[in-house]
Amino acid sequence: MTEASLQTSTPTLEQIRPAAIEQITDEAIANYLRHTYKMAEITALAEQDAKVVKTCEVLDITITDEELQVAGDAFRLKHRLLGSAQTLAWLEQQQISAEDWTQGIRIQLLTQKLKDRLFADSIDDHYLTNRDEYHRAAFSQILVSDLADALQIVQTLRAGKASFCEMALEHSQAKTSGEQGGFVGVRFVSTLMPEIRAAIAGVQAGEIIDPIKTQRxxxxxxxxxxxAPTLSESVRAEILDLLFKSWLGAEDDRSA
Structure with a gap:
């Protein structure tokens, strides 16, 4: 091999550097959302915000400067933006303006005010009428795609040859349970998929349930x-959110 051919050989990985680019444009970001199939999800969220703003205009729901200031101070404290320099650096990192940030806080406040206006007075009656729907359960999950694998995992767990956490970390294909050793949190039973609701009815805490087939x-x-059902402040907030989401969904159905 000649010296010239050595000089023109394929560069090594250490010699290759990512190509330099200018700042990503809004069009490039939109194209990314399209080819990663996330455009519909983001569009739906944007439409929800637009509905909130428009409905608040109709109902004359507004946000005062004082409310914006309080919410902005709470945001800065939560994110440890304790001075103007830190706040400006954060805005630059997020590639947004102070006006963008303020509008985001305003929409959050409007959303909460709209929820309260529409449903805060209905929570107690709704809870009493639908009390059985508000049983909650803390549960862990392992999700796999193959029935044979699922049956083997159940057999291993029931024999005590491995912990649920170990098996979830090794086998679960669901992001949350796979990263958290199987634990997926506390959920209202009424919000679970029908197949899961039916399978867990009457099950004792700690029992390993036979594999449940769903579309996932x-x-x-x-x-x-x-x-047990109880109308705590956290449950009240969850019910308010559920009622609001149901209302948004009903509006979508009527406009379809």
């Missing part, structure tokens, strides 16, 4: 704890 695959569940 085979779910192996363990109920960690049952919670």
């Amino acid at each position: 695959g085979y779910h192996i569940l363990r109920i960690e704890k049952w919670f």
Whole structure:
């Protein structure tokens, strides 16, 4: 091999550097959302914000400068933006202006005010009428795509040869349960998929449930704890959110 051919050989990985580009444009960002199939999701969220703003205009729901200031101070404290320099650096990192940030806070406040206006007075009656729907359960999950794998995992767990956490970290294909050792949190039973609701009815805490087939695959569940219905502040907030989302969905159906 000649010296010239050595000089023109394929560069090594260490010699290759990412190509330099200018700042990404809004068009490039939109194209990314399209080819990663996220455009519909982001569009739906943008439409929700637009509906909130328009409905608040109709109902004369507004945000005062004082409310914006309080919410902005709370945001800065939460994100440890304790001075103007830190706040400006954060805005630059997020590639947004101070006006963009303020509008985001305003929409959050408008959304909460609209929720309260529409449904805050209905929570108690709704809860009493639908009390059975507000049983909650803390549960863990392992999700796999193959029934044979699911049955083997259940057999291993019931034999005590491995912990649920170990098996979830190794096998679960669901992002949340795969990263958290199987634990997926506390959920209202009424919000779970019908197949799962039916399978966990009457199950005792700690019991490993046979694989449940859904469109996502085979779910192996363990109920960690049952919670009796109670109208705590956290449950009240969740009900308010559920009622609001249901209202938004109903508006979508009527406009379709």
